[in-house]
Amino acid sequence: MASPLVIVGMSGGVDSSVAAWLLLQQGYQVQGLFMSNWDEDEDGYCTAAADYQDARKVCGQLGIVLHQVSFAGEYRQRVFEYFLEEYRAGRTPNPDVLCNREIKFGVCFDYARRLGADWIATGHYARVEHAAQPRLLKGLDPGKDQSYFLHAVPATALARTLFPIGALHKHQVRRMAMELALPVFEKKDSTGICFIGERPFAEFLAQYLPAQPGDIESPDGRKLGRHAGLMHYTLGQRQGLRIGGRADAGEAPWYVADKDLARNVLRVVQGHDHPALFRRQAPLSQFAWIAGAPPAASFRCTVKLRYRQADQPCELRLAADGSGMVYFDAPQRAVTPGQYAVFYDRDQCLGGGVIEASHSSG
């Protein structure tokens, strides 16, 4: 009887290439699937074509077929529209969390299943423990763990997902790629928004949203400068403020502390660790739990407020209406609305919620 079929999401990078090879070693039937979910013709940053060629070369070398599919329409509707909507609301969205939930482990997962896949696999640095209820675990390379981005993936998808490189460190993966002489073995790690890639961010946003310049103020109301539109700034941000050398202030750089949408004012404070940049708690909503439900209505755990942040001890209290409040043991810097708070019990990712506000009321 035939071995199970795994369809691997191939990005043309090192990680998914090695993931495919590992699955072959493990005796699976393997096929590749390349997604190009962004129409790049509209701008000058065109890397998808090159990535596709890389994926083809790798699949050729591994002797596996490569499917190609575009979910550009779905991406636009289910990820990018939300992305723009959040920016319009003065928040800072995290499109890649949604991309995983809606595209890679959503429509693409369904697509792979229709192609006959028993499993879907990706080159993420994370692990799934398959039991009655799947458990999502951190990748073993602490510098690359990507469970943060996967916390909202539905359990139904995780139940049929493999992360072949989740127990490896990046340097091991790259070494394997080198020893296998995969054509992409020294390809640089990709960054930037998934499927959209690296590009000047402000310029990119400005293509989709009108900028409304306004004043930059200190907490006491002094006008310190002008901003290019609130969407171009996020909490805790330093770059781009163009404030420097004031005789009435010290030498420390300035950081975004708050956005006043009503007045279209950006509020800034001086010093990386200014108290106004810290919060002891944060209101959350739109929870997603890997197990389908939270462990309890109130419990202690750790939380990451952004990718690659060290785990922060906290207590989460959930309300009946679906909202919640996370209380940090140590005040957290730049708690940013629109970003995700992702909860962990040691190595296990429990799920997460969206940060709703930066004020500490409640």
Add this chain to the structure above:
RNA sequence: UGGGGCGUCGCCAAGUGGUAAGGCAGCGGGUUUUGAUCCCGCCAUUCGGAGGUUCGAAUCCUUCCGCCCCAG
């Protein structure tokens, strides 16, 4: 035009005879599957202009220009 003060990189600012600190901003790179943060590098042959003194001046002198303050 009576008195006083000041003009050094986009901004703040050291330097007062020995051959231009530093910070902020900006730019470039690194880290990074969000946005940020963070790290590294670059950033005044020149000190408001013109003369002069001196081996040598941003630093002294003269003068011009421009600001500011107090008096009017």
